[in-house]
Amino acid sequence: MSKPSPPRLNPGIKLPWLILPALTLVATVIAVIWAMRPIDSPRTSAPKAPTPHSDGSPSWSSDSKQILFYSDDPGTSQIFRANADGSNRTQLTHDHADNGYPNFSPDGHHITFDSDRDGNFEIYTMNPDGSNIARLTQNPARDVSPSWSPDGRTIAFMSDRAAQGQFDIWLINADGNNPRQLTHTTSAWFPRFSPDGKTLAFHVGRDVHTLDLQSQKLTRLTTDPDNGMYPDFSPDGKRITFMSWRDGHSEVYLMNADGSQQTRLTHTKNGDAIDPRFSPDGSQIVYIHLPNALNTPGPKIISFVALQ
Secondary structure, three states: OOOOOOOOOOOOOOOOOOOOOOOOOOOOOOOOOOOOOOOOOOOOOOOOOOOOEEEEEEEEEEOOOEEEEOOEEEEEEEEEEEOOOOOOOOEEEOOOOOOOEEOOOOOOOOOEEEEEOOOOOEEEEEEEOOOOOOOOOOOOEEEEEEOOOOOOOEEEEEEEEEOEOOOOOOEOOOOOOOEEOOOOOOOOEEEEOOOOEEEEEEOOOOOEEEEOOOOOOOOEEOOOEOOOOEEEEEEOOEEEEEEEEOOOOOOOEEEEEEOOOOOOOOEEEOEEEEEEEEOOOOOOOOOOEEOOOOOOOOOOEEEEEEEE
C-alpha cells in the first residue's frame, strides 16, 4: 500500500525524485537576508562539493539545534538526525520499510514518524536515539504525517480511514488512544498546530486553510491559482510559511496568520523549493531544494532561508 501524494504530484507520499545522480550543489542567494546550504556539507575551502543527499521532510528540535528528516540514500526511506550545521548525521531507523515525516515531541523525549513496516502506513514513536519503536495507530488505512500539539498530549495526522484515497485530519492521544476524525473535506493534508495549540493549519486541495479547534471554523487563506501547500506556523503564531507554484515553480512563501501580506522568500535559480518549516527560535526556515525540479529524478537537498 502506497503513501498518499499531495494534489498535483504523482502517487506515493515519497516523491519521485529519489534517484541520486552525481550533481553539484546549487546555492541561491537572494537580496533579503537569507542563506541556503545543504545540511550535509558545511562550508569549507575544499574545491569539490560533496554529492548531495536525497533527503526530505525536515523538522526541528525544540532548541533549533538539530534537524530530523528522512533520507532515501540507504535505498529505502530511513529516519535521520543531524545538527543544524550538517554535522553528526545519524541514521535512526534501520529496516526494509519506508519511514517518513519525523517530528520531535515538544519535550524532545520522543519522535513520531510514519512507516509501512507492518504492511501499511501507520504512526509510530521512538526515542531520540532510534530505540523503543512503538506503533500508535492500528488501522488498515493509511495513517501518515504526524504532528505534535504544543503540550505533547495530542498528535494530529492525515488518514484515509474514512474513505480510501480521501484524506482528512485525525487526532489521537499521545499514547495512541481515542482516535477521532477532525475534518470531513476528503482532501486535507499535512496538519501543523499553532504554538498555542488552538488552531491547525493544513492544505485542502491546493490551498492553505486553518481550523479553529474550539469553534470548528475552517478558514481558507490562499486561493488557487495563487495556491499554497505544506503550511507551518511561526513560533509566535503570527505568520505562516508555505510553498506555492503561483510564479511558475515551487517556492517558499510567508504570510500573516490571517492570510494577508503573502510574500515570496526564495528565488530558486534551478529547480523547486518545497516543504518549509520554521525553526523554533524563529530565525530561519528549513526547506527542501530540488535542483532538478518536481517530478524529475535527482537529489533533494535540505536548505535554509534566514529571516530578518
